[in-house]
Amino acid sequence: MTKTPLKTALGALIALGALAATLPAQAGKTIDTIKQRGQLVCGVNPSLPGFSAADSQGNWAGLDVDVCKAVAATLLSDASKIKWVPLNAAQRFAALQAGEIDILSRNTTWTLTRDASLGLHFTGATYYDGQGFMVTKKSKISSAKQLKGATVCVQSGTTTEKNLTDYSKAAGLNMKSVVFETQEATNKAYFSGRCQAYTTDASGLASVRNKEAGNPEDHVILPELISKEPLGPSVRRGDDEFFAIVKWVVFALVEAEEYGITQANVDQMKTSTDPVVQRILGTSEDTGKLLGLDKDWAYRAIKATGNYGEIFERNVGPKSALKLPRGANNLWNKGGFMYAPPVR
């Protein structure tokens, strides 16, 4: 699918039009709207296998996709009741602001500017990433410090452009950027040899290398990570109830991994005597009531997608096509950053 600039402009205009025409948003309405509609509308990246991509039958899969599925399972008791809206980097925030989507789960970096001034809230990080560089093996480059004067392909509308500029300046590398509007165009330019390096989040590089390269072995991702990129879903401001649900669904998935609840054993676990497991699965306390849900809310999410560890392994982990190490995304008690406040 190619996105023409015209299409983007049109999308932006429609978004603006929607902003201009709709009545003011009201708190708590998102959940009602979703339930009435019988569908969660989720904004995703159309071409980032491992995080979100559709197969030839139109089935979406990936880490970002699973977040939406878990939310849909919680709210609608059916993880398939989702309308997927593919968005490019430049369209994503306007789509969320204008109410075209309920939730944006599109490998989006959580930054202060975005959290504070775009009319949205990040609900947390689902993948801790950092920006890296990819070069051809043939170039024999082994460190980003060797990229002096190099031409670098980058996608517009991302935090990536600024990081690249900052790094290039700080390290005195004087790199030149060529900025493309879509990820497809950026990929094509890099693989045609227009640029000596490709820069984006390291996970994105792995995905692009795996999907687009004729032979993934011909490309190397350099060891330097030049930024912090906590990626996570975001929702519109002004609806605390929906915000809390998305936030706690993700926490529940992390908590489930910590206490050994998996997609396969979640039914058996319902009989568990562990008080923490009982609270998560709602067999003792009704934690869902506080969120405006029923007591099986977390059970349905885990049943639909598995716990966070399973989601990671299935989509991007060492055994998947992307072969990304668990690293920073491991649980807090295994040396990573994934830490969920107690479900209690």
Added chain:
Amino acid sequence: MTSSSPPPKARSFSWRSKSFRNLVYQLTAVALVIALGAYLMHNTLQNMRLRGIQSGFDFIAQPAGFSIGESVVPFDSAESYGKAFLVGLSNTLRVAIIGVVLATLLGTLVGIGRLSHNFLLRTLCGAYVEVFRNVPLLLQLFIWYFVMTELLPPIETAMQPVAGVFFSKNGLQYPIPLWASGHWLTLAGLLAGGVGAWAWARAARSHLYATGLIRPVFWPGLGIVVAGGLLGWLVGGAPGGLDIPEKTELNVVGGGAVTPEFLTMLIGLTVYTASYIAEIVRGGIQAVPFGQHEAAAALGLSRRMEVRLVQMPQALRVIIPPLTSQYLNLTKNSSLAVAVGYPDLVSISNTSLNQTGRAIECIALVMACYLTLSLLTAAFMNAYNKRSLIKER
């Protein structure tokens, strides 16, 4: 808004008076448009406030923080968003101005070629027009960019047609003169030559009117300009320093450069617009009645003088108005640059929009820029059109 009614007799504030009714209708229409605009504006601002979206043009003075791949004027990431917009605008102007000149030249040649008596030339020019006019511009840009990035050699094995000139996926890189103070005199010499050429043309004209004899204008004029520049350069101490691109381990650096993105835009826009201009030129020439040709022949004018003095002045009247639209189209079409990674106004605005989240402000800025550009072009072309109109004496 003036009505085409006969001159009003006496103004009366009655529904029976046509001029009064017209006034009321017009005021109502204006009031409705203003009210609609105000409603949308108010609603947008209120919605944005409710959703916590910040707005305003204050971001323009803040540092941009991103770099721009190529620019006419140097740009540093510490400079403001406003400067970044100007750099984007200058990139748009660069491709638009050069594109307009080249498209006019190419279009005129092809347009005349379509009327040629030579079968091969006529058919080729016809095929050119049909192909490039009927394939969407965006597609053409993709094809040109594909040619640039796929078919050219990688930078390690860059073509070197002449020593110091490199042609590769990195674009065209060539030596440029190092700036020396002596070059000021070269520029002054060129300027003086320009004035001299103008004086020569004036003298030739008065000579023609006085004696009826024709003196050549173009070649001597060009000679005067070149001689002026050369003289200035020599007086300035003939600075000969060149900035020659050099091959480093990874890249070719130094010298002047045009990127594949710029070349793609320039070639794409030129070739596409030229196909329309060719048709306009052909139509303009064919609009001059055959009798004019016969009259010119009867007066004993040579073929060249006939074209210059009889046909062109009449054809231009037909050509200029649609030509103006093509210039405007070319300028606006340059916004397709985002598709191939050329940092034009739209591309810079997209980046700014994403860094700041000020969608409405950025889009408004871009619209204002294109509107200003278009109005300026139209004003200039309309003035030129007035000059070429029939002088009624």
